[in-house]
Amino acid sequence: MELLSNLALGMETAFSYDALLYCFIGVSIGTFVGALPGIGPMVTISVALPLTFGLDPTVALIMLAGIFYGAQYGGSISSILLNLPGTASTAVTALDGYPMTKNGRAGLALFINAVASFCGSSLAVLLVMGFAPSIADFALGFNSTEYFSVMLLGLIAACTMSNGSTLKALVMVAFGLVLGIVGLDLNSGVPRFTFGFLGLTEGISLISVAMGLFGIAEIVSKMGESKSGMGGPEPKIRHVSFRDMLPRRDELSRLWGPILRGTGIGSVIGSLPGSGPTVAAFMAYAMEKKVSRTPEKFGTGALEGVAAPEAANNASVQAAFIPTLSLGIPGDVVMAILLGAMIMHGIIPGPQFISSQPAMFWGLIVSFWIGNVMLLILNLPLIGLLVKIITVPSRILYPVVIFFICIGSYSVANNVFDVFVTLVFGLVGYVLMRLRYNAAPVLLGFILGPMMEENLRRSLVISRGDLTVFLDRPVSVALLLVCLLLLVMPLRKQLMKYCRSAMSR
Amino acid sequence: MKHLFQKFLAAAVIASASFTGSAAFAEFPDRPITMVVPFSPGTSTDTVSRLIAKVMSENLGQPVVVENRAGAGGSVGTSEVVKSDPDGYMIAMGTVGTLAINKSIFKDLPYDPEADVTPISFVGYTPTLLVVSADSKFQTLEDLVAASKTGDGVTFASTGNGTSTHLAGELLKVLTGGQMIHVPYKSGAVGLAAVMSGEVDFMFNHPVSAKKNVEAGKLRALGVSGAKGSVVAPEVPPINDTYEGFDLIAWWLIHGPANMPDDVTKKLNAAVTAAMNDDEVRQHFARSGITEGDVALADLKGFISAEVKKWGSIADAAKAKAD
Numbered sequence: 164m165e166l167l168s169n170l171a172l173g174m175e176t177a178f179s180y181d182a183l184l185y186c187f188i189g190v191s192i193g194t195f196v197g198a199l200p201g202i203g204p205m206v207t208i209s210v211a212l213p214l215t216f217g218l219d220p221t222v223a224l225i226m227l228a229g230i231f232y233g234a235q236y237g238g239s240i241s242s243i244l245l246n247l248p249g250t251a252s253t254a255v256t257a258l259d260g261y262p263m264t265k266n267g268r269a270g271l272a273l274f275i276n277a278v279a280s281f282c283g284s285s286l287a288v289l290l291v292m293g294f295a296p297s298i299a300d301f302a303l304g305f306n307s308t309e310y311f312s313v314m315l316l317g318l319i320a321a322c323t324m325s326n327g328s329t330l331k332a333l334v335m336v337a338f339g340l341v342l343g344i345v346g347l348d349l350n351s352g353v354p355r356f357t358f359g360f361l362g363l364t365e366g367i368s369l370i371s372v373a374m375g376l377f378g379i380a381e382i383v384s385k386m387g388e389s390k391s392g393m394g395g396p397e398p399k400i401r402h403v404s405f406r407d408m409l410p411r412r413d414e415l416s417r418l419w420g421p422i423l424r425g426t427g428i429g430s431v432i433g434s435l436p437g438s439g440p441t442v443a444a445f446m447a448y449a450m451e452k453k454v455s456r457t458p459e460k461f462g463t464g465a466l467e468g469v470a471a472p473e474a475a476n477n478a479s480v481q482a483a484f485i486p487t488l489s490l491g492i493p494g495d496v497v498m499a500i501l502l503g504a505m506i507m508h509g510i511i512p513g514p515q516f517i518s519s520q521p522a523m524f525w526g527l528i529v530s531f532w533i534g535n536v537m538l539l540i541l542n543l544p545l546i547g548l549l550v551k552i553i554t555v556p557s558r559i560l561y562p563v564v565i566f567f568i569c570i571g572s573y574s575v576a577n578n579v580f581d582v583f584v585t586l587v588f589g590l591v592g593y594v595l596m597r598l599r600y601n602a603a604p605v606l607l608g609f610i611l612g613p614m615m616e617e618n619l620r621r622s623l624v625i626s627r628g629d630l631t632v633f634l635d636r637p638v639s640v641a642l643l644l645v646c647l648l649l650l651v652m653p654l655r656k657q658l659m660k661y662c663r664s665a666m667s668r
Numbered sequence: 669m670k671h672l673f674q675k676f677l678a679a680a681v682i683a684s685a686s687f688t689g690s691a692a693f694a695e696f697p698d699r700p701i702t703m704v705v706p707f708s709p710g711t712s713t714d715t716v717s718r719l720i721a722k723v724m725s726e727n728l729g730q731p732v733v734v735e736n737r738a739g740a741g742g743s744v745g746t747s748e749v750v751k752s753d754p755d756g757y758m759i760a761m762g763t764v765g766t767l768a769i770n771k772s773i774f775k776d777l778p779y780d781p782e783a784d785v786t787p788i789s790f791v792g793y794t795p796t797l798l799v800v801s802a803d804s805k806f807q808t809l810e811d812l813v814a815a816s817k818t819g820d821g822v823t824f825a826s827t828g829n830g831t832s833t834h835l836a837g838e839l840l841k842v843l844t845g846g847q848m849i850h851v852p853y854k855s856g857a858v859g860l861a862a863v864m865s866g867e868v869d870f871m872f873n874h875p876v877s878a879k880k881n882v883e884a885g886k887l888r889a890l891g892v893s894g895a896k897g898s899v900v901a902p903e904v905p906p907i908n909d910t911y912e913g914f915d916l917i918a919w920w921l922i923h924g925p926a927n928m929p930d931d932v933t934k935k936l937n938a939a940v941t942a943a944m945n946d947d948e949v950r951q952h953f954a955r956s957g958i959t960e961g962d963v964a965l966a967d968l969k970g971f972i973s974a975e976v977k978k979w980g981s982i983a984d985a986a987k988a989k990a991d
Contacts, residue, residue, distance in 0.1 A: 209709035209736070213718060303865045347740075349852050352773070352829035361747075361778070364740040436858055490864075491877055492857040496708065499855070503710025507718065509955060513880030577737050578744070617854070624851050625867065627820050 166292065169525045176526025177533055181222050189226035190534045193233020194541060197240075200247045200378045200564055201370060201571020204234035205497050212504050220508035221523045225530040227504055231497055232480045232531065235440065236280050236538050239473055243272045244552050246381050247564060251373040252440035252476045254606055255448045259461060259468030266464050269550045270408035275418065275469045277542040283426045283474030284535045287481035290430050292528055295517065298482070299489040302434045307618040307625070308633050310435070312642035314615040317442055317607065319649050320449035332604050335595075339608020342367055343616075350620055362580030369441075370575050372609055374568045375588020376595070376602040382561045383593045408546055414466055421451050421467040425474030433479030436486045436494040438614075440476035445607045447475030453649075481531060488512055488524060696756055696932050697730040703922075704760040706745025708738045712874065712956065716791065716920055717761040719952050723943035728935075740774070741830070742766035747778040750785060754925040756932035759788060762921045764832055768975035772983040773830035781976060786928040787968035789940035790961030792953060793919035795894025796836060796872040797879065797901060799887045801864055809890045809910055812870060813844045821847025825859035825871040828852050833859075835979060836872040836893055836916050838986035843911040863887065874918075875900040875957040893917065900957035919961070919975075921968065937965050 176182060196207045207230050215223035238249035243260030256276065263272040290298065305313075322332045345356045346366030357363040410418065425447040432443035451471040452461045461468050486492045491513040493499040505512055510520060517524045552560070572585040595602050626632035633639050701724075705717045714736060721732040737745030746766040752758035760766075767781040779785075798809070806812040816822045826834035829852050841848040851868050853859035860877065862868045864886050875898050881887040882901070892898045895908035895915035907914040922940055924933070943949055944960055953960060963971045 212709065213722075213734075216722070303861055306862070306865060306867045347829075349828060349854065361740055361744055364744075365738070436861060486861075490861065491880065492861045493710075493855075496710075499708070499857075500710035502857075503715050506712075506956070507715050507952070509951065511876060511880060511955065513877065514884030514886055515880065576739060576744075577735060578739070621851055621853075624849060625823055627849075 169521065170292070170529065172522055173525030173527075173529035176221060176522050177225070177529035181219065182225050182526065182530060183533070185218070185222045185226040186229050186530050186534050187537055189229020190233035190236075190538050191541065193230040193235075194237035194240075194538065196230070197234030197237025197249045199237075199567045199571070200241055200249050201374045201568040202574070203238075203250045203370065203571065204231045205500065206571065206574040207234070208497060208500050208504075212500065212507070215504065216507070220505070220510055221526050223508060224501070224505060224523070224527055225534075227501055228484070228527065228531065229534045231501070232284060232477065232534065233538060235477050235480050236277065236542055239276045239280070239469075240273065240549055243276060243469070244269055244549065245560075245564075247378045248373060251369050251606065252444050253472075254373060254377055254441070254603060255444040255472040256469055257377070258448065258601075258603060259463070259465045262462065262464035263466075263469065264553065268464065269553065270546055271410060271414075271466075272469055273546045273549060274408040274543070275410065275466055276473050277539055277546070279418070279422050279425065279470040279473040280477040281535055281539045282422045283429055283476075283478040284481050285532060286423075286426045287430045287433070287478035288528060288531045288535070291481060291485055291531075295485050295489045298434050298485050302436065302486055303490070305435055305638070306636070307621040308636055308639045309642065311615055311618040311622060312633065312639045312646070313432075313435070313438075314611045314618065316642050316646050316649075317446050317449075318611050318615070319646050320446055320453070322604070331600050335600055335602065335604040336608040339605040339610075340612035342372065342605070343609045343612030346613075349617055350624070360580065362578055362584075365576075366613070367584060367609075368572070368575050368581050369610065371572050371581050371585040372588055373606060374572060375585045375590075376592035376605060378564065378568045379586065379589025380592025380596050380602070382564060383589060384596050385557060386561065410466070417466060418470050420454075421447075421471035422474045424450060424454070425471035426478040429475035429478030430482045432475070433482030433494070434485045436492050438479075439483070439495045439610075440479045441606065441610055443479035444472035444476040445603075447471040484527075484531075488516055488527070490514060491516070696935055697728055699757065700731045700733055701728070701757050701759065703732050703734050704745045704749045704758065705734055705736050706738060706742035706760060706766055707736065707763075709736050713761055713763055713920065715952070716956075716958070719949050720791065720922075720940060720943045723946040723949060724936075724939045727939040727942045741770055741828075743770055743774060743777060743779075746770075749923075750779040750925050752925055754786065754928040756924060756928055756936055759922055759924045759936065761791075762923045764918050764975065764979070767921060767923070767972055769830065769832060769835065769979045769983070771976050772980040782969070782973050784926045785972070786924045786926055786933055787965070787972065788922045788924060788928075788933055788936045789965065790963040790968060790971070791920040791922060791940065791944070792958040792961045793894075793917040794875060794956070794958045795892050795896070795898050795906075795917050796833065797875045797882075797889045797898065797904060798836075798840075798870055798872055798891040798893065798907065799860075799863060799878045799882065799889050800870045801866045802882075802885050802888050803866060804869065804888065806869070806890065807888075809905075809907065812890060813846055815869075816841075816844065816846025816848050821849055822869040823849045823851050825862050825868040826850060826852050827856045827859060828854070830983070832916065832918055832979075833872045835982045835986060837870075839914060839916065839982045840907070840911070842982070842985045843914060860887075876955065879957075898957060899954075899959055920958075921961070921972070933965070 196202045208227050238253035239256045241247045241249045242253040242257040244264055246257050246261040248254040248257055260272045345363055347354055347364050428447045429443040432438045448471055451467050452458045483494045483498055486494055487498045487502055493502045569582050572581045592602055622632050703721050705714050707713045718734050721734045724732045742765050746760055749758050749760035770777055771781055800806050824837040859871050860873055863871045872893055879900050882889050889904045891907040892904050893916040895906050897906050
């Protein structure tokens with residue numbers, strides 16, 4: 164019954180007037196900046212950080228955390244409506260979300276987004292409540308060998324992502340891997356493919372790649388279409404009533420599986436420091452496509468293709484608090500800023516944080532849940548309004564979007580160089596689009612490639628070059644077996660087809 | 669309210685001064701000052717800078733705006749400040765990395781920390797703790813060194829090639845003559861997790877986060893990198909006691925471009941000193957294990973030169989070259 168008394172303590176903190184107010188401010192700002200392409204939670208939190216100095220530390224953290232998970236909700240709005248991912252982690256949502264908009268089902272897509280996000284977050288919050296310390300220990304048990312095997316699994320799964328040609332998907336993954344190599348090599352400190360640009364020493368920024376390939380490219384191709392008049396069917400716009408956004412009963416029953424699986428994947432990936440919501444969303448999407456009976460529908464507006472990645476990226480964002488709060492180990496840049504915020508407010512997270520600051524820890528956790536309820540309430544009524552964004556004339560909408568993308572790319576490191584990098588990727592993305600290459604696998608290769616390399620080399624340095632290290636640890640072996648299975652299964656199908664045709668002959 | 673009024677008054681006085689007289693007579697500072705932090709938000713350098721900038725703003729009557737310009741081990745932001753006008757409106761938070769180590773690590777560093785810098789104030793310093801997992805078989809520094817001389821040797825985590833945590837490990841290797849293999853990580857936190865889980869044998873880490881985990885029974889501290897020991901963990905012996913010549917600290921030093929006017933430097937120095945006496949900053953320093961800087965303004969150039977030399981010789985020994 165300790166959990167109950169802890170929860171009571173948390174509620175006391177989180178339901179105070181200040182906490183509720185700042186939680187609301189946080190999630191509202193989060194949704195808003197998340198929806199703006201390019202301006203993500205990282206930039207917003209670092210701007211908001213000094214503004215929280217005067218606040219009570221718990222309240223300050225509740226607000227900053229609200230910005231972080233609120234942005235995940237918002238990011239998918241522009242993905243679904245405009246095919247412009249607001250944050251990198253919602254690029255996957257566009258794969259099926261935007262086709263839904265084209266089919267005139269934008270309202271439903273946004274509804275699924277809100278509900279899947281809510282379920283994913285809430286279930287992950289329950290996990291954090293019940294098992295934070297044990298999950299943290301589990302995450303600690305992941306050595307570089309396991310990391311490598313997980314990443315390999317993700318990469319192989321990625322090749323099943325794209326519709327149509329697997330070869331094209333492979334080419335895109337490889338392109339992403341090459342992009343990921345740019346920058347200082349961690350082990351030797353040697354610069355790779357930086358061509359003497361100081362701005363490339365830390366590698367190409369994820370925002371630049373994502374916003375260029377998806378944002379700028381999409382806008383350029385849209386502009387080309389409207390001029391030459393060769394565009395496909397315009398998205399159907401009509402008044403969206405509340406009924407239109409509700410799924411039909413048979414559709415509703417199809418959603419539970421993807422949401423639960425997405426949450427599971429998101430929670431596991433999120434609790435591993437260094438992986439993040441983008442990887443979680445990609446893996447959930449790939450998994451959903453694998454288990455689906457109608458994989459051919461993915462990419463044409465499958466509900467599951469929106470529900471699974473949304474549940475996953477939101478769950479992973481909540482789970483990412485586990486290593487940060489219970490070990491003091493931030494998983495990504497945003498978590499590092501939040502950790503910095505805690506330190507500035509005089510709180511140093513570590514293994515004793517939960518026991519030494521119970522009111523703060525439980526208050527924060529309960530506020531996550533409150534924040535998610537607020538997001539749901541905030542998002543559902545807005546759907547009807549949001550859908551109208553599609554009707555904004557492109558001569559107004561696109562310059563605004565490009566403006567925000569430029570600001571977003573600049574603000575990652577306050578570097579103009581990154582803006583040019585974004586524009587270059589816009590051009591690359593446009594060419595890819597014309598050649599009918601799906602850019603999503605590029606993103607995954609770009610994120611996973613450097614991590615895989617890092618962990619492969621680290622494993623080998625520690626094992627003094629012994630490759631069997633990957634077969635010594637059970638989790639790693641299990642993951643590698645799944646990889647093998649994924650590779651062999653399509654072959655087996657082909658083989659059986661071949662055998663049958665040979666026999667019938 | 670009173671504060672606000674005073675600020676308003678000060679602003680009004682300065683504004684009228686700059687309107688009536690020529691700009692040369694305007695009292696420094698008559699516009700906002702930018703403090704460049706050459707690392708990402710949330711890093712320890714960023715936290716220290718923001719707290720100090722806040723008090724400096726109150727003291728100077730002009731906002732001191734913190735701007736993060738991360739990249740290339742801090743060289744991007746630092747070179748930007750060093751190349752700006754030496755009028756005191758662009759200053760940077762320098763570190764042991766940007767003002768000492770980078771010179772011997774980066775082949776084409778776009779600035780010279782000795783010639784291109786006007787030191788303003790030595791903010792503070794902290795030693796690091798050498799930690800191993802609590803489950804590790806190494807109970808003392810001697811155990812670790814003994815193990816490094818047998819079989820495959822031992823491994824140590826760092827925050828990247830050519831960083832202070834890497835070079836600290838290399839110095840230990842040089843002084844003890846053992847086999848210590850470098851395993852770089854993307855951040856100190858992830859490296860620390862690897863030490864906790866036993867993937868890597870040891871690491872030099874910031875004393876506060878290390879100490880928290882020592883208290884929780886996840887890590888064991890075997891030594892302090894600074895010869896004077898650590899205020900956070902006074903019970904841990906300095907490595908220097910066993911292996912003489914091991915004296916490494918991480919430090920923070922506010923600086924501007926070369927050739928800043930003396931009166932501007934002194935004014936900024938006084939504002940930093942006032943910040944150091946602020947209660948909030950003091951508390952933060954105590955919590956973070958940072959000892960207040962104890963080098964006078966006149967001796968700072970010499971301090972930087974000595975540090976450049978010290979880290980340079982370790983880097984040479986380690987042959988750690990980055991670019």
